Amino acid sequence: xxxxxxxxxxxxxxxxxxxxxxxxxxxxxxxxxxxxxxxxxxxxxxxxxxxxxxxxxxxxxxxxxxxxxxxxxxxxxxxxxxxxxxxxxxxxxxxxxxxxxxxxxxxxxxxxxxxxxxxxxxxxxxxxxxxxxxxxxxxxxxxxxxxxxxxxxxxxxxxxxxxxxxxxxxxxxxxxxxxxxxxxxxxxxxxxxxxxxxxxxxxxxxxxxxxxxxxxxxxxxxxxxxxxxxxxxxxxxxxxxxxxxxxxxxxxxxxxxxxxxxxxxxxxxxxxxxxxxxxxxxxxxxxxxxxxxxxxxxxxxxxxxxxxxxxxxxxxxxxxxxxxxxxxxxxxxxxxxxxxxxxxxxxxxxxxxxxxxxxxxxxxxxxxxxxxxxxxxxxxxxxxxxxxxxxxxxxxxxxxxxxxxxxxxxxxxxxxxxxxxxxxxxxxxxxxxxxxxxxxxxxxxxxxxxxxxxxxxxxxxxxxxxxxxxxxxxxxx
Numbered sequence: 372x373x374x375x376x377x378x379x380x381x382x383x384x385x386x387x388x389x390x391x392x393x394x395x396x397x398x399x400x401x402x403x404x405x406x407x408x409x410x411x412x413x414x415x416x417x418x419x420x421x422x423x424x425x426x427x428x429x430x431x432x433x434x435x436x437x438x439x440x441x442x443x444x445x446x447x448x449x450x451x452x453x454x455x456x457x458x459x460x461x462x463x464x465x466x467x468x469x470x471x472x473x474x475x476x477x478x479x480x481x482x483x484x485x486x487x488x489x490x491x492x493x494x495x496x497x498x499x500x501x502x503x504x505x506x507x508x509x510x511x512x513x514x515x516x517x518x519x520x521x522x523x524x525x526x527x528x529x530x531x532x533x534x535x536x537x538x539x540x541x542x543x544x545x546x547x548x549x550x551x552x553x554x555x556x557x558x559x560x561x562x563x564x565x566x567x568x569x570x571x572x573x574x575x576x577x578x579x580x581x582x583x584x585x586x587x588x589x590x591x592x593x594x595x596x597x598x599x600x601x602x603x604x605x606x607x608x609x610x611x612x613x614x615x616x617x618x619x620x621x622x623x624x625x626x627x628x629x630x631x632x633x634x635x636x637x638x639x640x641x642x643x644x645x646x647x648x649x650x651x652x653x654x655x656x657x658x659x660x661x662x663x664x665x666x667x668x669x670x671x672x673x674x675x676x677x678x679x680x681x682x683x684x685x686x687x688x689x690x691x692x693x694x695x696x697x698x699x700x701x702x703x704x705x706x707x708x709x710x711x712x713x714x715x716x717x718x719x720x721x722x723x724x725x726x727x728x729x730x731x732x733x734x735x736x737x738x739x740x741x742x743x744x745x746x747x748x749x750x751x752x753x754x755x756x757x758x759x760x761x762x763x764x765x766x767x768x769x770x771x772x773x774x775x776x777x778x779x780x781x782x783x784x785x786x787x788x789x790x791x792x793x794x795x796x797x798x799x800x801x802x803x804x805x806x807x808x809x810x811x812x813x814x815x816x817x818x819x820x821x822x823x824x825x826x827x828x829x830x831x832x833x834x835x836x837x838x839x840x841x842x843x844x845x846x847x848x
Contacts, residue, residue: 382517384517394567395509395567396518400521400522401556402498402502404532405465406441406495407526408528408532408536409491409533410434411529412534412537413437413475414434416546420478420484421481426480426482429481433485433488435599436485436488437488437492438594438803440492440493441493441499443496443587444492444494445497445499445500446586446587448497448792449504451463451497452504453788457501458565461501463497465498466494467490467491467493469561471492472487472550472553472554473554474486474490475488475550476550477547500791501792502522502795503519503791503794504787506518507791512774515770516716516766520707520710520711520766524707527701536549537549586645589628589630592627593627596623596627597621597624599620600616600620600621613814614815620807621811624804635651645793646793647775647786647787647789647790649775649786656771656845656847657790659841661772662844663720663837663841664765664798665800666801666834666840667724667761668761668805669804669808670834671758671805672805673699673754674699675696675806675809676809676823677754678692678696680819681695684738684740684820684823695754698750698755699755699758702754702755702762703759703762703765706758706759706763707765710762710763710764710767716767716770716848717767720767721841722764723762723765725838726756726757727760727837728837730757731757731831731834734750737749737753738820738823740819740820760834768844768848769794771847771848772791772847773787775847808833812825813825813826
């Protein structure tokens, strides 16, 4: 990676968006936008859907099932690319996402809707994982940082578009049409695949190796435990037993992830793994890089509770509180664009997590009941700073993972695909971990104020881990 003018030349935005590369960028960004937008579309229209088809007791499972299958499928991106050409793999992911969305659109009851969400998750996890893996083979290395920033920015766009799209159709009493619109967009993205991925290199035919069954089971088990235990503290009726279940779930999930590390470390060099061999190589920094990715993404789970605290502590109207919740995402997107434009990879990876720590520290100490307008503005600035810290580091972390996998000449074929796809797997596991941690922290509070302080302070401590680990992750960028 480029750092201070040393190493790979730093490409420009004009280079990335040149006529020959626009189709590639559009297709990869389109797939991630579908995955990101769907999350928020479904959340905004789900109350209307439940009112029509029933199944209120399975409300939280709509997100749980989606996340679970997405995590597992993202872990298998390397296997998919080893078996199929890039265009076929991406077309399959779009087809799975589209079929699942179509099932949602016609679902007569909650059971069918959950089936559709599971199929959607399979396609969505592949789309998100393939996006990073295909950057590596479809674009020159000098553009990886900017391409990573472009793809990750789609999550911010999805945060803005998703609730609007879902809310408009739900308000009109036509929630099913929101899923129909998503199918149409999926078809449109699919139409660009032949041109967008025509230059993508074929994965090595010997990259498959034995199926990493143990690793996949551990990844899926951790995601399942986190998702199920998180239900124990969802909603308003939190009990001591629910908190105990959720806390126990966190511990079990961490143990399963520890088991994943052990299994992967002991795997041979024949490719039967979901993480690249370089992850566990001393002095390489790739393992530390994944830890920083997980910490930063997990800490962003705070945005789910920001509107709640804005309304209860700041006296904001729901719409205004919703905009406050977007502050972190806006900071993330802004930080990415600036960081990818400036370069200075190692400096950004070091500074970014530190800025996130400062943002959470400011949030924790500024929480107060009946907050003034000035205090609310401080919250907004602190949230934007926390997000900006993530954004500053993110494109260099993802590009560093792709480069580390590509340069691992001692490992088996397909290491680059694993290194790139693992970004998404780590990202989604971190989302589940962060959401579970946040739910427990909020539930432990005796009132809204103490819940806010526990959440922001707890995630600030977690962010410190990311800031310290970033010093070692610098080696991978």
